[in-house]
Amino acid sequence: MSTLQDFGQYETAWCPGCGNFAILQAVKKALVASGLSPHQLLFVSGIGQAAKTPHYLNANVFNGLHGRALPLATGAKLSNPALTVIVESGDGCNYGEGGNHFLAAIRRNINLTMLVHNNQVYGLTKGQASPTSQKGFVTKAQPGGVLAQPFSPLAVAVAMRAGFVARSFSGYEEHVTAMVTQAIAHQGFSLVDILHPCVSFNKLNTFTWYKERCEKLPDDYSPTDWEAAMKTAVKWGDTIPIGLIYKNEQPPYEENFPVLKKGPLAKQGVDKKALQDIFSRYL
């Protein structure tokens, strides 16, 4: 059990008005709602403004390389499955630099929660296009506007039948809290793509822009209907659906390794008898 205070209060390096503040608060609330204590958690992040989030709460943290949070988190989870592992990073980090790892993590269905702060821009590096930037989005690096199609993380995740696929918006803190809480509870890979404004570098997809479009999924929406989920996942326009889009219960990846049933790898020594048997195969 824990309280909000257990997760601390820190000074941040974010701009006033940044959507990251609400996400941080929602994550803390979700941790409390999940009954998790700081030492049971491992946050893994990459590099970017979003990736700094784990520094602003109490937990075990590995703030790794740009784009590489997922494989690092996968290794940690396969080393100690008792840890609740949460990956937290930006859209550029997770979908751009780390794109291949995103696909692989979904395929593995490794039991971790991936929180993507999606502001549709590279914030930390001062405003270049990200894979989720809209076509035509103008930046200093893309003065003629973005030429490529935006990446749709949710469509890809649903197409691949990922375990848990949700979208939220930082403007609805309670909604973020609910999505993150459910994602943590899900046994398997879970993605929460969290839209949020970048007040400094994205003047197109502003708080109001999102607020006008984000619409909660109706109560009777069934996240287990894959075809309906596919249609929902590709919706991006005047309305942007938020909520749990798709859910699929499959045994998580780490259950495939019998050795992990015996607990964390760090505590497992060398079985000398087994070793001797192996040596004798080479006689």
Next chain:
Amino acid sequence: MTTKTLNIVIGGEAGQGLVTIGELLAKTLVECGYEIVVTQSYQSRVRGGHNTFTIRTSNAGLAAPQETIDLLIVMNEETVRLHREELSKNGLVVTDSSIKIDAIPCLGVPYGELTSRRHENVAALGVATFLLGLDKTVPAQVLERKFGKKGAEVMAENRKALDTAYQWTSDKLAQARPEALDFLKLPETKRQSPRLILNGNEALALGALSAGVKFCSFYPMTPATSIAVTINQYAAAMGVVVEQAEDEIAAINMAIGAAFAGAPSLVTTSGGGFALMTEGISLAGMTETPVVVMLGQRPGPATGLPTRTEQGDLELVLYAGHGDFPRAILAPGSVEECFHLAGKAFELAESSQGPVFLLTDQFLADSFRAVVPFNVDELCSVQTGTDPSPAQSPYRRYALTEDGVSPRLLPGFSRHLVIADSDEHDEDGHLTEDLEVRVRMVDKRMKKYARLKNEVIPPSYLGAEDPELLLVCWGSTQGSVVEAAGALESAGRKVGVLHFAQVWPLVAQHFVEYLNRARQVVAVESNATGQFARLLERATGLQIRRQILRYDGLPITPQTILAALKI
């Protein structure tokens, strides 16, 4: 005791079963009490191409490959064409009698009459057993162990093929000039107590398992793949998680994550894959995470020659990763050393909390040797992490200490929180842009070199006290260099060999005397530019002008060295 050394080459297309004959014959020789050095040469394709499995064998100690061929067992005509020039004076070709060969001594075996197609491999083993003068019961036992489990019928067929071919050879040679073939008879030797037959990669895998590897991630790349595959074969029995990653970048980051969470962790790769890992190496340096990287070298740049050998990645490994951080690089000289240095690599990674590299190459990776069994009771496994009980709250992962090594708690094993960061960080692990802290942290990390230097394996020296010629080498070329030196000694020269099984860090006082004392120093390396000679110069200021370099993708042999020295 008369010493005899023979080089047996089995050649053919991939898929013709030559590796099976090779392995059976190698096992037979070892069980009869002989030494072996196997060299495998294959092309980067699944079927066809030209491949050889070479067994050099002797009743005396042996550690190097040889260029000339005494017995050439061929499965196709092309092999004869490609290798006839390499046959020694009395060299014999054993072939199917349907293949017509002229002008060289040849024994045509009517395999079709003796046995079925499926058992031609075993028949070839029978022929070789007779020619080499081996005890016929030994290959029979070897077959029993390989096929016995498949049932009496399978075993009987194999046994029949062996016996029939053996008898045919015996009868055939009773009729025609057997003296000419006497040189193929190996002198009798004493049976030794059972020995392991391992190649370099198997030895690395077993060494890692003995050391307590618990996590291994990899992306397939020749010649390193079989290290991970061998570990995976025993993953269930030894409690290891082996994961084929989506790419090498993932592999190294997974290993770092697993190590952070407490598992002794390993990645295996070759040069190209390692190049992709370099940012991760830097991350291990910055976050002070122990990780072992085994790199099986093959000729580069780029895809290079995927199935050949080279020692061309020393500088890549030495400089891999941006920024300054400590590292150690090991380079075993033999299969046995592969085993022991695998253990050493895990120890060093844990004690210095950073990346440790183990460099081998295709030659050593695929080279089978007979090894005296390891004593399981004497093997130590690595202990990861530090006891959390004395830790003060809040725990500081990067606490400044005398020798730069901070207590390393593992996340989730106590209420202490462990924070690691790829950004420059303060003692608590949180990122900082305080430039004074930055300097303290760089100094802290670099201090760990003192510990690494204390644990350096000094180079081994073999030879005359005051040699006129000193041969300097590292890694897998050791056997060839030592044998070449022996040949030079026999010719009346005073020669020494300095072999480095650890190439970084270098402690100059361990060896600078040898370099100074010798009249002439020659570096022997499998690369085009003398990468290790350059490193020695960096460490000592001494330039090694004379270098014997081989970079055609084949291993350095004693002949390579003797020819270069014009002996």
